[in-house]
Amino acid sequence: MSDVADRVKKIVVEHLGVEEDKVTENASFIDDLGADSLDTVELVMAFEEEFGCEIPDDAAEKILTVKDAIDFIEKADS
Amino acid sequence: MRRVVVTGIGAVTPLASGAQNTWQKLLNSQSGIKSIDTFDVSDIPAKIAGLVPRGEGDGLFNAQDHVSIKDMKKMDDFIVYGVAAADQALEDSGWKPETDEDQEATGVLIGSGIGGLPKISESTELVNNGKTRRVSPFFIPSCLINLVSGQVSIKHGLKGPNHAVVTACSTGAHAVGDASRMIMLGDADVMVAGGAEAAVCRLGMAGFAAARALSTGYNDTPTEASRPWDEGRDGFVMGEGAGCVVLEEYEHAKARGAKIYAEVAGYGMSGDAYHITAPAEDGNGGFRSMRNAIRNAGLNPEDVDYVNAHGTSTPLGDEIELGAVKRLFGDHAQKMSMSSTKSATGHLLGAAGAIEAVFSILAIHEGVVPPTLNLRNPSEACTGIDLVPLEAKQRKVNVALSNSFGFGGTNASLVFKAV
Numbered sequence: 001m002s003d004v005a006d007r008v009k010k011i012v013v014e015h016l017g018v019e020e021d022k023v024t025e026n027a028s029f030i031d032d033l034g035a036d037s038l039d040t041v042e043l044v045m046a047f048e049e050e051f052g053c054e055i056p057d058d059a060a061e062k063i064l065t066v067k068d069a070i071d072f073i074e075k076a077d078s
Numbered sequence: 079m080r081r082v083v084v085t086g087i088g089a090v091t092p093l094a095s096g097a098q099n100t101w102q103k104l105l106n107s108q109s110g111i112k113s114i115d116t117f118d119v120s121d122i123p124a125k126i127a128g129l130v131p132r133g134e135g136d137g138l139f140n141a142q143d144h145v146s147i148k149d150m151k152k153m154d155d156f157i158v159y160g161v162a163a164a165d166q167a168l169e170d171s172g173w174k175p176e177t178d179e180d181q182e183a184t185g186v187l188i189g190s191g192i193g194g195l196p197k198i199s200e201s202t203e204l205v206n207n208g209k210t211r212r213v214s215p216f217f218i219p220s221c222l223i224n225l226v227s228g229q230v231s232i233k234h235g236l237k238g239p240n241h242a243v244v245t246a247c248s249t250g251a252h253a254v255g256d257a258s259r260m261i262m263l264g265d266a267d268v269m270v271a272g273g274a275e276a277a278v279c280r281l282g283m284a285g286f287a288a289a290r291a292l293s294t295g296y297n298d299t300p301t302e303a304s305r306p307w308d309e310g311r312d313g314f315v316m317g318e319g320a321g322c323v324v325l326e327e328y329e330h331a332k333a334r335g336a337k338i339y340a341e342v343a344g345y346g347m348s349g350d351a352y353h354i355t356a357p358a359e360d361g362n363g364g365f366r367s368m369r370n371a372i373r374n375a376g377l378n379p380e381d382v383d384y385v386n387a388h389g390t391s392t393p394l395g396d397e398i399e400l401g402a403v404k405r406l407f408g409d410h411a412q413k414m415s416m417s418s419t420k421s422a423t424g425h426l427l428g429a430a431g432a433i434e435a436v437f438s439i440l441a442i443h444e445g446v447v448p449p450t451l452n453l454r455n456p457s458e459a460c461t462g463i464d465l466v467p468l469e470a471k472q473r474k475v476n477v478a479l480s481n482s483f484g485f486g487g488t489n490a491s492l493v494f495k496a497v
Contacts, residue, residue: 015148016148017146017147017148017149038152038215038216038219041215042151042214042215042216045211045212045214045215048211049212054211
């Protein structure tokens, strides 16, 4: 697993207070991990902080799963 | 009118977490006031406060016993304290509404004087430093005063009236009084009512210090700083925490075999129409609020055994209240007891009236009146009344009156009666 994936999952575990093994790549923040719309806003802010990037609102709206987040950040990084 | 009784109590105070834990320390003449070591006070003249003792173990406050880590960031501390005190009061009452009908008959009315000042302060700093994108989506709901009531209702499924009071230092008393009226008028059968406050932060301390309201002469001896009616008093000491009661319609409580602490017998209110921070010099506002509460209870001043005073330890306020009490009670003042528990807890602002309601209820229930700490040299006006100096006193209390007066000239008095 990539370094980005590890860090994304760690943030999700901390911010949503969920078990680590539930945070699979295909897990949806809202449907599988119990987040509400405000939780997802905060999660995106945490990603921005951790990876020093800016995630515009229209891109943030498309980040629905753990994999979406990893893909966006890896793309932004490269 | 329907009768209202108290069937559950909860408190998170600078003395302890838990109403009974707090009460025992209060009766043992312990103080919850200490040096502030959680933030810089080097440039603030008042350097002490009544801080909730945190940790794990009996009597210590552990936020995670009440709020999950995930939810913690959605609440500033005043909400966490309020949720905790409500949890305690509901558990104590044994009332767990599960049917739609019971949930809809149970409401929440918990207020706060100030709300989420620490979070407002932190978030302002972000905005002023160009970090607007770092402002949490939970910032607003973590600060709003009615979110104590909101969070408590969500946690326990309470679907009746959901309300909040904001009347500075009268908040807790107004909340209990207003909630009791909602039950009397049939809006609810059960209400979780109280006040919560956590404004001990740099901004809060600086603000009250600027208003010249705080004690500054006892920074090296914090437990001696809150000394209502004592010659050496020099201002109030900030405190934090929350108090909650479960109020219930009398027949409803009886039918389920609930433990009944006392009856909410009377509630009185008044406005000073005088000054934004100072009480009217003749004590007329406090006088009328006490008189109205006693009249509302259908009692006479002679029926009152114990007064839990507003008594904040300010040079002006303490004697004005005392004067109003003497005027209202006349000769009977010599026969009753009056104390200020702020001497031990500090002034919990919007939560003060709620924890002091709890103390008044316990005075009735347990037949003991809590002490006024540090009252070693009573000022001249204090003759002819028992201010319960230094040590708690056993005495039968049939009727207790609790006073709360707030900035803006808002006054509330509650009368509790043995059932």
